[in-house]
Amino acid sequence: CGFSYTANAGKARSKGVEFESTSLVTDNLKLLVNASYTDSKMTEDVASLGAKAGDNMTMVPKYNFYVALDQEFTAWGHDASVRLDVSGYGEYKSHFNVLDQDIAPSYEVVNLSAGFDVNENARVSLHINNLLDEKTVKYRRSRSRSGRSNLNEYYNDERTVAVRLDFRF
Numbered sequence: 001c002g003f004s005y006t007a008n009a010g011k012a013r014s015k016g017v018e019f020e021s022t023s024l025v026t027d028n029l030k031l032l033v034n035a036s037y038t039d040s041k042m043t044e045d046v047a048s049l050g051a052k053a054g055d056n057m058t059m060v061p062k063y064n065f066y067v068a069l070d071q072e073f074t075a076w077g078h079d080a081s082v083r084l085d086v087s088g089y090g091e092y093k094s095h096f097n098v099l100d101q102d103i104a105p106s107y108e109v110v111n112l113s114a115g116f117d118v119n120e121n122a123r124v125s126l127h128i129n130n131l132l133d134e135k136t137v138k139y140r141r142s143r144s145r146s147g148r149s150n151l152n153e154y155y156n157d158e159r160t161v162a163v164r165l166d167f168r169f
Contacts, residue, residue, distance in 0.1 A: 010046035012057055015039055028072045032085075035065040042096075050097030061090035061106070079117040086110050094141040101151055107136035109156060123166045133159040 016038035023031045040057035068085035088108040095102060110132050115125035139154040 010049070010051065011043045013041055013043050014057070014060075025069075030068075030070040030072075032066070032068040032070065034067075035063070037063050046096075050095070052096075055096055056093065058093055058095050061092040063090040064088060075116065078119075080115060082112075082114040084110070084112050094139060099142055101142050102140055104137050104140045107134070107138075107156070109134065109136065121168045125164045125166070127162045127164060128159065129162075130157060130159045 016036060018036040019034065021031075021033045023033075025031050038060055039062070040060045042051045042053055042055045042057065044053050045051065065088045066085065068083055070081060070083045072079065072081045074080065086108055089106060091103050091106045093103050109130055111127070111129045112131045113125060113127045115123055117123050134156075135158075136156045137153050138156050140151065142151050
């Protein structure tokens with residue numbers, strides 16, 4: 001609209017816990033687990049933002065996680081691997097003074113990838129992101145408080161398939 005506005009966000013506090021682990025299930029199968037919990041709140045009122053002390057911060061899910069199984073093997077005398085992973089994110093709000101339709105729901109995304117070492121300097125891989133082709137809301141915000149439905153939603157990418165060629169120099 002030809003203008004911008006900047007406001008001091010005031011004071012906030014974030015605390016939480018994070019866990020990361022890589023475990024060998026077998027000699028060639030790895031289990032990777034990452035998880036975090038975040039409690040992020042405003043510690044003072046900020047009238048210009050509609051924020052009250054104790055409000056959860058915007059755009060910060062309470063939790064997220066990543067779990068992957070990574071299998072390495074030999075195919076036709078070359079190193080190869082396949083990985084199945086799941087990422088998950090808790091719900092979060094887009095702004096303060098939030099309505100129910102402003103909250104992006106929790107979601108999970110499943111990915112699959114496989115790679116093959118062509119030689120010691122080159123690797124080809126196939127990546128399928130959002131394997132199950134789930135439609136997930138990544139951001140949600142209503143633009144009006146008038147009772148009219150005027151909702152903006154942004155979604156994660158649909159299933160994508162990519163072939164990648166990496167060279168080591």
